[in-house]
Amino acid sequence: MISANRVVAYQKAENSESFETGLPMTESDKDTMIRQYAAGEITWRTMRERGFDSYLDVLAGLGELGLRPPVAPMDGPNVAARRRARALIREALKAPK
Amino acid sequence: MTQRLGLIVTDASPLITLGAAHALACLIMPGVPVFVPDMVYAEVARDMTKLGAAEVVDWIRMHLGQVEIVPTEVYAEYEALLAINPNIRSKGRGEQAALEVLAYAVAADADLHAVLLFEDSDIRGREFVRVLPERVTALSTGDLLHELEAAGRIQSSDQILDEAAARGRNVEKQRQAIGGESARAMLREQLLRLDEPKGGR
Numbered sequence: 001m002i003s004a005n006r007v008v009a010y011q012k013a014e015n016s017e018s019f020e021t022g023l024p025m026t027e028s029d030k031d032t033m034i035r036q037y038a039a040g041e042i043t044w045r046t047m048r049e050r051g052f053d054s055y056l057d058v059l060a061g062l063g064e065l066g067l068r069p070p071v072a073p074m075d076g077p078n079v080a081a082r083r084r085a086r087a088l089i090r091e092a093l094k095a096p097k
Numbered sequence: 098m099t100q101r102l103g104l105i106v107t108d109a110s111p112l113i114t115l116g117a118a119h120a121l122a123c124l125i126m127p128g129v130p131v132f133v134p135d136m137v138y139a140e141v142a143r144d145m146t147k148l149g150a151a152e153v154v155d156w157i158r159m160h161l162g163q164v165e166i167v168p169t170e171v172y173a174e175y176e177a178l179l180a181i182n183p184n185i186r187s188k189g190r191g192e193q194a195a196l197e198v199l200a201y202a203v204a205a206d207a208d209l210h211a212v213l214l215f216e217d218s219d220i221r222g223r224e225f226v227r228v229l230p231e232r233v234t235a236l237s238t239g240d241l242l243h244e245l246e247a248a249g250r251i252q253s254s255d256q257i258l259d260e261a262a263a264r265g266r267n268v269e270k271q272r273q274a275i276g277g278e279s280a281r282a283m284l285r286e287q288l289l290r291l292d293e294p295k296g297g298r
Contacts (some may be wrong), residue, residue: 009191043218044110048188054140054264055110055216059117062227063266066256069114071239078235081226085212086104086244092127093248096100 025051034061040070103209106132106199109140109191110216111238116141117248118261119259123241124164124214126250131164132202133157136172136194140187200230205216 004048006036009012025033028039037058051060074082112133115121124131127189141153157164171194178185193212203209210232212265219225226235242254251257 016104023218037218040218043215043222045189045219045223053186053188054143056117059114059261059265061265062262063264068244068255068262069238070217071243071254071258072217072237076221077224078220078226081229081234082220082240085234086240088100088210088212088234089127089236089241090248091100091242092102092129093170093244093250095128 018021030056034058034065038062038067038070040072052074100210101216102129102200102210102212103206104125104130104132105214106134106211107137107214108195108216109137111214112137112141112153114238114258114261116156117264118257119152121152123154123245123251124243125160132198133164133169134172134191134194134198135166135168135176137191138166139172139175140191154229167198169197171197196228196280199233203230203232214238214241238263
């Protein structure tokens with residue numbers, strides 16, 4: 001069961017175009033964000049909060065600007081988890097099928 | 098005891114990237130089941146005619162058994178909210194649904210080790226691993242591609258990412274509006290198929 005308060009909270013969030021400015025994004029804003037994203041300066045989550053609704057739109061923007069999706073360097077708070085996951089994948093790829 | 102990977106659960110952005118690059122086969126190369134939460138599927142299928150989405154849907158259909166769409170409470174709640182506001186956005190719910198699926202899967206199997214496949218910038222920048230269930234760890238699209246490349250299973254991870262962005266360039270041209278109801282109908286059809294008794298056909 002979904003509470004009425006929760007529904008109201010969702011609706012408030014959905015009604016804002018951009019959490020930062022409350023205004024729709026311009027093309028220039030979008031390009032700037034795409035470049036920052038490709039450079040690893042902002043996350044996909046940040047872009048979503050600022051008005052990008054679909055990751056396809058991000059791919060489209062990257063393609064338009066001749067950029068590619070960023071690959072995270074091995075740093076940040078989740079490095080140990082990523083190393084563990086890569087080791088699991090490596091072992092799975094070696095396992096006989 | 099050696100840990101063995103038993104399950105991959107994916108968020109939407111890796112599916113979209115690999116779908117756009119015609120590289121969804123990468124997901125099943127490790128040879129373990131791949132679970133797609135229904136909320137993630139809905140996010141991807143919502144814009145069926147956008148680049149990449151059709152590939153994802155076709156790929157799931159072709160690999161039923163290896164790849165499963167898994168129901169979640171997150172999606173049920175989203176459907177209820179859609180009835181109130183048809184323009185509601187799905188943001189963040191795919192991730193919540195993936196966590197729900199993982200929590201259920203590891204609770205049901207005490208030996209299961211699972212991986213959540215996630216978008217690169219988020220996996221680098223956010224300290225979300227602490228909310229992952231026990232025996233679940235996280236991997237980015239780039240991490241997976243690098244391991245496949247190192248194992249000689251793909252030629253080049255950069256080539257796949259370039260292909261995804263290059264095809265993305267045409268996304269606006271190929272975009273045709275399609276009702277959200279059509280995508281949801283497809284999802285219902287997929288979930289009904291999963292409920293059918295197996296081996297009867």
